[in-house]
Each structure stands twice: as C-alpha cells, then as structure tokens.
Amino acid sequence: MDRRVAVVTDSTASLPALALETAEVVVVPLQVVIDGTPYLEGVDLSPSSLVEALRRGGTVTTSQPGPEAFSRVYARVAARGAREIISVHISGALSGTVTSAELAAQTAGVPVTVVDSRTVGMGLGFAALAAAQAGGDGAAAAQAARRRAATSRVLFAVDSLDHLRRGGRLGPMAAALGTVLGLRPVLGVEAGTIEVVEKARTGGRARDRIVEISAAEVVRRGRCDVAVHHLGQPDLAAATAERLQDLCGTAVRAVHVAEVSAVLAAHVGPGLLAVVLSDG
Secondary structure (H helix, E strand, O other): OOOOOOOOOHHHHHOHHHHHHHEEEEEEEEEEEEEOEEEEEOOOOOHHHHHHHHOOOOEEEOOOOOHHHHHHHHHEEEEEOOOOOEEEEOOOOOOOOOHHHHHHHOOOOOOEEEEEEOOOOHHHHHHHHHHHHHHHHHHHHHHHHHHHHHHOOEEEEEOOOOOHHHOOOOOHHHHHHHHOOOOOEEEEOOEEEEEEOOOEEEEHHHHHHHHHHHHHHHHHHHOOEEEEOOOOHHHHHHHHHHHHHHHHHHEEEEEEEEEEHHHHHHHHHHOEEEEEEEOO
C-alpha cells in the first residue's frame, strides 16, 4: 500500500505482537476503569491484570476513546506524511468507538475514511491488516478492510454469561440460558451483535463445537486465516490452534494465537476461548 495511506484501528482488534511489528497499523487504545482508576489498554493495563481485578470482585467498566483521542492520532500520522487515513474499528453496535472516529474525521487535516467492521477481536484485526497490505490508494485500502471484515466469523464460549448480560451485550433471554438453564452456549458475532449459535451442556462441549464448526467452515471456504483468542489460558489456546491446524490442513493459511484485549475481557469475563476465521 502507498505509505501515504495510513491505517488506524483500536485496541479491541487484539492484534498479536508480531502482526503489530510487521504491519503499519496505528492502534488507538480504549479505556478500562478498575475501582475508579482509569487505564489505557495495552499501555498501562494487560489482560492478565484485568483478570485479577475481575476475580477479586473489583468494579470494572470500559469506555471508548473520545473524538479528541482520534484527532490527536490523525494529526500525528498526517504530520508523518499520510495523505489519507483509513480508520477501521469495532462494531458500532457494541461500542461507540466508531462514532468517536467519525466525529474526529470531520475536522481532520487529511481525508479520513471510517470503516465499521461490524465485528471484534481479530475479525477487526484481519480487516485492519488487509487495509495495511492493500495496494493502491485509500479507496482500495478501505475496500480491502470492508471485504475482509465481511468474511470474518467469530465464535466463542465463556465460563459465565453474567459479564455479557451486565454490560448489555447479551439479551436477557440469551443470558437465561446460562443463569437459569445452566447451559454453556456457543456464541457468535452476527451482523455486529452477539448471538447464540448453539446450546451446549458443558463448557467443554461448547469449546469442542467451536472447533468443529470452525474447521468445517474453513475446509468449505478454503485458504482461511484463523485466530484463536483466550483469556489467561495460553495452553488451551495453543492446543486449540494445533487441533484446528490438524483438522483443516492446507485450508488454513495461518493460525494466530493472541490473548483477547482487556476491554473485551472486561465484557466476557474469565474463561474465554474464541476462534476467528477470515478469508479474502
């Protein structure tokens, strides 16, 4: 991609360290507030620190960057020579981040195209990387991001649905599956929101179904990129990645393993395992 086109995303993309080192993507951090103290995710707060706070019963909330945070980033990348900016972000149905980016874009010194990925985690991450790797101008980069985001599928399971319910990210009927019926559903991000994909009796069965559903779709599509997200469970994530690689064979281009961002961790709680697949 033309170096005059800068790509900006937010910290919920949960990009692995290696991807950040090799791709020219600027990350705007979201904020996590623990017991009244604000922290910038990825700057002064790690997912493991967030898990400790959740387990001790701390009060945890999150907030999106304000327009001024995006304005500072846009001005900085423009000063470095960017003539256009592609700003790719977490689903607008789950966060106000994209709205802040749009407000900042109105007063930026260079043209800014804001893309609502309608997804999370590496679903967003793959879209940002596609924009950074695209050839041509800003329009080509934005198109690459939208295309990648549209092909992404996110499946995940958590130990408890309480965090999603309290944060308003899961409806009361869906949350009742866990709190009343004791089920451990497979969840997914569909059209930008969190939905129940399947019902499972145990967490182990939900995790198995995530692998089975993902592997079948990867084989059907062919040549997919896959990411495995976890929260404090690196061994489980590594084993899941290996299992997916074995099941999918050459249908997988690459498998990335990354701990989920602290902001997403605050909304799902401990015990998360997620698989993201994307092609294009």
